Amino acid sequence: EHVSLFHEGAEQYAMDMTSVPSKNVQEIAQKTMEQGLFAPCMVGTLESQFLKMQVSLAKARTCLDVGTFTGMSAMAMAEGTSDNGHVVTLEFDDKIADVAEASFKTSPVGHKIQLVRGSALSSMEKMLANGDTFDVIFLDADKENYINYYNLAMSGLLSENGFILADNSLCSLLYDSDDARSQKLHEFNQHVKNDERVEQIVLTMREGVTIIKPLK
Amino acid sequence: EHVSLFHEGAEQYAMDMTSVPSKNVQEIAQKTMEQGLFAPCMVGTLESQFLKMQVSLAKARTCLDVGTFTGMSAMAMAEGTSDNGHVVTLEFDDKIADVAEASFKTSPVGHKIQLVRGSALSSMEKMLANGDTFDVIFLDADKENYINYYNLAMSGLLSENGFILADNSLCSLLYDSDDARSQKLHEFNQHVKNDERVEQIVLTMREGVTIIKPLK
Ligand SMILES: C[S@@+](CC[C@H](N)C(=O)[O-])C[C@H]1O[C@@H](n2cnc3c(N)ncnc32)[C@H](O)[C@@H]1O
Ligand SMILES: C[S@@+](CC[C@H](N)C(=O)[O-])C[C@H]1O[C@@H](n2cnc3c(N)ncnc32)[C@H](O)[C@@H]1O
Numbered sequence: 001e002h003v004s005l006f007h008e009g010a011e012q013y014a015m016d017m018t019s020v021p022s023k024n025v026q027e028i029a030q031k032t033m034e035q036g037l038f039a040p041c042m043v044g045t046l047e048s049q050f051l052k053m054q055v056s057l058a059k060a061r062t063c064l065d066v067g068t069f070t071g072m073s074a075m076a077m078a079e080g081t082s083d084n085g086h087v088v089t090l091e092f093d094d095k096i097a098d099v100a101e102a103s104f105k106t107s108p109v110g111h112k113i114q115l116v117r118g119s120a121l122s123s124m125e126k127m128l129a130n131g132d133t134f135d136v137i138f139l140d141a142d143k144e145n146y147i148n149y150y151n152l153a154m155s156g157l158l159s160e161n162g163f164i165l166a167d168n169s170l171c172s173l174l175y176d177s178d179d180a181r182s183q184k185l186h187e188f189n190q191h192v193k194n195d196e197r198v199e200q201i202v203l204t205m206r207e208g209v210t211i212i213k214p215l216k
Numbered sequence: 217e218h219v220s221l222f223h224e225g226a227e228q229y230a231m232d233m234t235s236v237p238s239k240n241v242q243e244i245a246q247k248t249m250e251q252g253l254f255a256p257c258m259v260g261t262l263e264s265q266f267l268k269m270q271v272s273l274a275k276a277r278t279c280l281d282v283g284t285f286t287g288m289s290a291m292a293m294a295e296g297t298s299d300n301g302h303v304v305t306l307e308f309d310d311k312i313a314d315v316a317e318a319s320f321k322t323s324p325v326g327h328k329i330q331l332v333r334g335s336a337l338s339s340m341e342k343m344l345a346n347g348d349t350f351d352v353i354f355l356d357a358d359k360e361n362y363i364n365y366y367n368l369a370m371s372g373l374l375s376e377n378g379f380i381l382a383d384n385s386l387c388s389l390l391y392d393s394d395d396a397r398s399q400k401l402h403e404f405n406q407h408v409k410n411d412e413r414v415e416q417i418v419l420t421m422r423e424g425v426t427i428i429k430p431l432k
Contacts, residue, residue, distance in 0.1 A: 006420060010221040013389055014418040017405040017426070049417045053427055057379055058273045163273055173229055189233040201265045202230040204222060204421050210233070211269055 055080030067141030071100030170208025271296030283357030287316030386424025
């Protein structure tokens, strides 16, 4: 059963009045259903439109997608970047990575997306050592590591005007309070709130999305 | 009584985990209370942080604030713009405009804000004729005129990479269904949804905020 932050109808009405997702994004949703993968993992069509528009309004060129699943967030961000933009997306489950890669291959923005397999933490550490930077870093993998991902972003993976988007930040209200993820997400929220290097807003959209921006 | 899109606690938790508003913004909230003005008109501290961050992430230089009230949205956008940025804010109620102007005067970003008195429609028509353009246009005045404001924005007031933010877009769910504003806002949402020149997302934050961006 779907637990929600909203009174009935609010989210559905917002979706109805929002742009219809691209064919690429719709196909990913369909494939995820067909293959019997756990669909609630997907960012969904409302949030994918949000990601695309945030990337595009900020004129972001490089994006890091932490937690690929079947590829919806990577696809949406690729659609939002400029023509010479690119998205690196991280996934440690090979079977799921195969599904995502198949979708990227048949999409007109697929050439912008690079999927990196393996642990997100070690991939990020390698990129940091390599001097890679990103204009947008989207956190959506294992909740237990959000603080680690955040710290890596703040240690140099984020470009000068870059910002972080963290998914599920209101899930501490949605999961059972004895669910470890609930506690981990609350700790993450407090970690960000107490970090004087940044400003942030927790958006009450879907399961909560936090936008975090280093202060100048 | 406060009608809300959210289950109890969701909005409050989001506020608790969001950056504390600036002294400027807090003072406007306080003055509005003290003077017995209708506080629910204000965008509030959560949405003001959203406005500030959207302006700043998009590196917007020029902002148009349609509906000043006591100045919170104008102040937040001024805080988000670059050093050489500016905000034009429109208000037809002289008494309220006086309150806003007093706050702008004592604020460190006040020099970025120009308050224009009179009907928002005619002020926008004049600016359009004058060739003025804005990177962000925030709609928050009379709901009956949203479509007119939108059309003026789309006729040339919006700069090349500019975008529109429209407040209260989910109020069609919050007002009584026989309230004329409810119908007008629903018409506005449909107008945007049917406009093939733009893409948009209706955010389920506060009373609904739509981000609208012309397609390239
Ligand atoms: C919530 S899903 C991501 C949803 C995706 N952003 C979308 O738009 O559909 C989380 C994904 O992160 C992957 N993941 C979890 N922990 C990981 C880790 N430590 N390293 C790499 N991938 C991980 C999971 O296998 C899962 O596919
Ligand atoms: C909802 S309030 C704006 C709140 C404001 N953005 C804030 O952050 O507090 C709407 C304001 O628009 C003004 N207004 C309404 N219709 C107008 C019009 N046609 N021309 C100019 N101002 C108008 C009202 O007097 C009121 O102060």
